[in-house]
Amino acid sequence: MIPANTTGEGGTTVVYGAGTDARTDGGTEAAAGAAAPVLDVYADLRCPYCKRMENELGETMQQLADDGELVLHYHFATFLDDSLGGHGSHRALNALGAAATTGQAPFMAYLRTLYRNQPHEHSDGFGENRMLLGLANDVEGLRSPEFENAVLEMAYHDWVERVSRAFEASGVSGTPAVLFDGRPVAVLDRTGQAVQPEQFTAQIHATG
Numbered sequence: 001m002i003p004a005n006t007t008g009e010g011g012t013t014v015v016y017g018a019g020t021d022a023r024t025d026g027g028t029e030a031a032a033g034a035a036a037p038v039l040d041v042y043a044d045l046r047c048p049y050c051k052r053m054e055n056e057l058g059e060t061m062q063q064l065a066d067d068g069e070l071v072l073h074y075h076f077a078t079f080l081d082d083s084l085g086g087h088g089s090h091r092a093l094n095a096l097g098a099a100a101t102t103g104q105a106p107f108m109a110y111l112r113t114l115y116r117n118q119p120h121e122h123s124d125g126f127g128e129n130r131m132l133l134g135l136a137n138d139v140e141g142l143r144s145p146e147f148e149n150a151v152l153e154m155a156y157h158d159w160v161e162r163v164s165r166a167f168e169a170s171g172v173s174g175t176p177a178v179l180f181d182g183r184p185v186a187v188l189d190r191t192g193q194a195v196q197p198e199q200f201t202a203q204i205h206a207t208g
Contacts, residue, residue, distance in 0.1 A: 001155050003100040005107060007073070011159065012166040014096070016062070016104050017071030039070045039185075039204075042167065042177040045092040045114055046080040046121050053176045053187045054115040056194035060201060062108055070180070070204070074111075077167040077175055078160065086124030091151075093160045095132040098150035102142055109139040180207050 002011035017036060039061060043050040065072050076096070078089035092114055099110040113135050119125030126132065132151050136143045150156065178185045185203050189195055 002159055003097040003156060005100045005104050008166070010162040010166075012075070012163045014074040014076070014100050014107065015071060016074070016108055017065040018068055036065075036068055036071045037181040038073050039064070040073045040075060040179040042075045042077065042170070042172045042175050044077040044080050044089055044175045045096070045126060046084070046089045046118070047077075047175045048118070048121050049188060049192060050176045051115045051118045052192070052194045053178075054112060057187060057197060057200050058112050058115070060197040064201070064204065075167055075170060075172070076163050077172075078164045079167075080121060084122055084124075086127045088119070088124045088126030090157075090160050090164075091129070091154070092126040092132060093163065094154050094156045095136070095147075095151045097156035097159055098147050099136075099139070099142055101150075102144070102147060106139055106142045110136065110142055113138050180204055183207050 003014070005015050007013050007015050041061070043053070061072060064070050076089075076093050078093060081087055081089045096107065096110060096114070100107040114126070117131075117135055119131075129151055133143070133148060136147060136151075154160075176187055178187050180203070185200070185207070186195055187200065
């Protein structure tokens with residue numbers, strides 16, 4: 001199974017933005033007109049630095065996409081499961097794939113909910129289905145029998161493995177990493193804290 005609102009070979013990239021139309025095979029087709037530039041976001045759902053980025057800049061990224069200034073392409077990693085033990089990155093990504101199939105808005109809301117409630121990285125809280133399903137209650141229109149079955153049965157397991165391999169082959173060495181139109185964009189400062197939204201937006205406008 002490949003989630004909707006994805007693109008790339010095997011649907012390994014999750015898409016958010018008005019520049020695409022979802023396809024039932026899990027890919028995307030460009031909408032009519034000039035394509036918006038792409039903001040590539042590389043993240044692991046257990047990564048605390050990714051949490052800082054998402055909590056501080058996620059709404060700004062989404063607003064830029066909603067305004068048609070860019071299209072978001074999410075590339076997810078699961079390497080923290082290997083380095084810390086557990087299955088949280090894999091299971092959370094499987095649930096996020098189910099959210100993407102529900103729609104772009106539920107995907108984005110669930111992504112934000114997961115990061116907002118991210119367990120300590122040495123805890124494997126996302127490895128528990130009850131946590132993933134419980135957090136889905138906070139997203140309007142997400143919790144459904146189809147979503148629950150996808151979470152409980154790891155319906156997107158093969159897709160999660162493809163996404164993981166795609167990240168490993170991307171050349172990106174760590175998370176978070178963000179590229180706008182192929183150029184790196186700073187999302188963390190030297191202390192590891194997220195940059196301010198206005199600093200992030202200034203980089204986008206300077207690059208665009």
